Amino acid sequence: xxRVVALHNxxxxxxxYDDYYVNVHMPLVRRVxxxxxxxxGRVLRAADGGPPPFFLVSDVYFDDEEALERALASPEMAExxxxxxxxxxxGVSIMICEAEDVSPEPEGAA
Numbered sequence: 540x541x542r543v544v545a546l547h548n549x550x551x552x553x554x555x556y557d558d559y560y561v562n563v564h565m566p567l568v569r570r571v572x573x574x575x576x577x578x579x580g581r582v583l584r585a586a587d588g589g590p591p592p593f594f595l596v597s598d599v600y601f602d603d604e605e606a607l608e609r610a611l612a613s614p615e616m617a618e619x620x621x622x623x624x625x626x627x628x629x630g631v632s633i634m635i636c637e638a639e640d641v642s643p644e645p646e647g648a649a
Contacts, residue, residue, distance in 0.1 A: 540575070540600055540638040541607050547595040548629035559626040560595075567619040573606040574599055594629065600638060607635065 550556045560579075568577060579597035584590065601607040610616050623631060 540602060540640075541604055542601065542636050542638045543599040543607070544634050544636050545595075545597045545623075545627075546593045546632045546634075547597070547627050548631065549594040550626065551628040556626055564619070564622055564626060567615070567622055568599060571599070571610050571615045571619055572613050573601050573610045575602055576600040598638075 565577070565579075568574065577597070577599050579595060581595050582591035582593045585592055601610060620633075623633075
């Protein structure tokens, strides 16, 4: 799998962020061809208990690089990317990452 990861900084205007992200931006992303899964969530804190380094993290998963390239060439992806400045007013870093799933060890195995 391959994924598009977005690390969102705190927005300048918090009051309308959630509504816009869920009700306007997510429907655009859901229409991108080849999307297999979408995950997003607010960053609660740093691992050391400090303040969160980002406001929100989102992952959009594709089967493979070929599926991602088709999506990147689509008008739906162009529309989703063009929408980002409408709500991510604090800035966002978007990157392409590999994704691998690893199951935890069964309890009691060691």
